[in-house]
Amino acid sequence: MKQFMERAVQLAIANVQEGGQPFGAVLVMDEQIIAEGVNELHVVHDVSGHAELLAIRRAQQQLQTNDLSGFTMYASGEPCAMCLSAMYFANIKDIYYCESVKQAAKVGLDKSKFIYNELKKDRAERTVSMQQIPLESEQQSPMKVWESK
Helix, strand or coil: CHHHHHHHHHHHHHHHHHHCCEEEEEEECEEEEEEECCCCHHHHCCCCHHHHHHHHHHHHHHHCCCCCCEEEEEECCCCCHHHHHHHHHHCEEEEEEEECCHHHCCCCCHHHHHHHHHHHCCCCCCCCCCCCCCCCCCCCCCCHHHHHC
């Protein structure tokens, strides 16, 4: 376990030295590294370019599956809500991290802390406005199409 966390931290430090943020992730199955990632926001200008998401994408593409049951994620930092959600969707149940969202906020990386706090609020109290627009009676429901498959 220690070697995988050490690798995640090494990736994070190298990423900082290359102009990125201090986040690295290693996805492991059966004591073998299957995929790695670092935050690539500064390179790809894509807010989903997080270390954990990239490791998940790479593993899913390599293995041609969405289900990563039995995999373990090692991350240099506590996963943000987006990365954590992806881990839920991919069925990753074991997640280890070094530095917390609170520690990240102390060094100016406070978006994760903000989002975690936002998610605790009722929809009407969040800073992002979300409003449902129901389907018209003549419109086909994508959910019903899915259900009938």
